[in-house]
Amino acid sequence: MSTFNVVNQHCLNHISNLTETHEVMASEDICDENGMKLWAKGKPVSKALQERLLSRKLRVPLELTLEVQGGASKESVVQRARELCDQEPDLGALLGLGARSVFAALAEAPVEKALRLLLTCTQNTPTGCFDHAVKVSMLAVAMGLRGNLPQRELDTLVIGGLAHDVGELYVNPGYLTNPRQLSLTEWQHVAVHPLIGQKVITELTTLNKDVGLIIAGHHEHEDGSGY
Numbered sequence: 001m002s003t004f005n006v007v008n009q010h011c012l013n014h015i016s017n018l019t020e021t022h023e024v025m026a027s028e029d030i031c032d033e034n035g036m037k038l039w040a041k042g043k044p045v046s047k048a049l050q051e052r053l054l055s056r057k058l059r060v061p062l063e064l065t066l067e068v069q070g071g072a073s074k075e076s077v078v079q080r081a082r083e084l085c086d087q088e089p090d091l092g093a094l095l096g097l098g099a100r101s102v103f104a105a106l107a108e109a110p111v112e113k114a115l116r117l118l119l120t121c122t123q124n125t126p127t128g129c130f131d132h133a134v135k136v137s138m139l140a141v142a143m144g145l146r147g148n149l150p151q152r153e154l155d156t157l158v159i160g161g162l163a164h165d166v167g168e169l170y171v172n173p174g175y176l177t178n179p180r181q182l183s184l185t186e187w188q189h190v191a192v193h194p195l196i197g198q199k200v201i202t203e204l205t206t207l208n209k210d211v212g213l214i215i216a217g218h219h220e221h222e223d224g225s226g227y
Contacts, residue, residue, distance in 0.1 A: 002061050002203045002204075003199050003203055004061035004063060004199075004200075004203060004204060005033065005057050005058050005059070005060075006057050007053045007054060007056075007062055008170045009054060010169065010170055010171060010173065011063075011118075011121075011169045011170050012050055012053060012054065012062070013050075014121040014124070014125070014169050015045070015062070015117070015121060016047045016049075016050055017121075017124060018068065018120060018121055018124060019044075019046060021124065022068050022069060022070055022071055022120065023044060023068070023070070024044065024066055024067070024068050024069070024117075025042060025043070025044055025066070025067050025069070026039050026041050026042060026045060026065055026066060026067075027065055027067040027113075028060070028065050029041045029065075030049075030053075030060075031058065031060070032056040032057060032058055032059065033056070033057040033058065033059050035059065038052045038053065038056070038058075061114075061203070061204060063114040063117055063118065063200075063204050064114055066117055067113065068116060068117050068120050071116055071117065071119070071120030071123075072111065072116055072119035072120040072122075072130070073111060073116065074107050074108075074109065074111055075107070077111075077137070077162065078103050078106045080130070080131065080134050081102070081103060081134050081137075081138055082103065084131060084134060084135060084138075085099060085138075091135065091138075094139070094142070095142055098142055098145055098146070101145050102138050102142050102145065105141045105144075105145065105151075105155075105158060106137065106138070106141065106158055108154070108155060108158075109154075109155045109158035109159050109162075110159070110207065111159070111162075112204075112205045112206065112207065114200070114205055115159070115162075115163060115166070115200070115201075115204070115205055115207075118163075118166045118169055118200065119133070119162060119163070119166070121169055122165070122166065122168075125168075125169075125173070126173075126177060127173075127176055129165050129168060132165065133161060133162045133163070133164065133165060134161075134162065136161040136164060137158050137159075137160075137161025137162045138161070139161075140157040140158075140160065140161045141154055141158055141161070143157075144157045152208070156208050156210045156214065157214075159207060159211045160210075160211045160215060160218075161214075163200065163201065163211065163215060164194075164197060164214065164215050165193065165197065166200055166215075167192070167194060167195070167196030167197030167198075167199075167200065167215070168193045170193070170196045171190055171192075171193050171196075172186075172189060175187075175189055175190050176190065191219075191227045194216050194217070194218055194219055195216055197212075197215040197216070198215045198216040199212075200215075201215060
């Protein structure tokens, strides 16, 4: 059984909040592990679905059964990348003449359905997660272009940058925004987000597993320290 057959309450809250700004539809019947239908295909998702999901294991992970309309896409990523370069001169200067090639690489990378849903959720988080992810993706690709990497590896860098913090959607948001020092237990919940992000890639997408490795290691240092 997939890690995601049990619905994560924090991610479900993000999806529920998303329905306030986007139409989220069931792309197939949502059923529990015994085949009992909880939500019909084509039915718009609402907060009423939450109560039906949290007490059951699902036959198919929720992230694979939902389709968001007008959500994050290659086009919206490129648009936001251009806006960020205009708003932050240092970022534009850092990319320099290579900015056009970076935008082109962003436009080529695949964004699968589950990842599209989760990236759209990051657009609504108070931590500025989506903008941060776009910046990381741009800088990673810029370095990849400087190293003359092939398109397949550039795609890996694009998605690795965009998705590196999606695991935070499964963490209590209070731990991510609270200015006080976290307890050990709370910190352990935060520190696991790279591994959750890796599982998103390996269990919910058909993307190159190297994307998952990038995400799993994005808080590690060259000497192996970090988490």
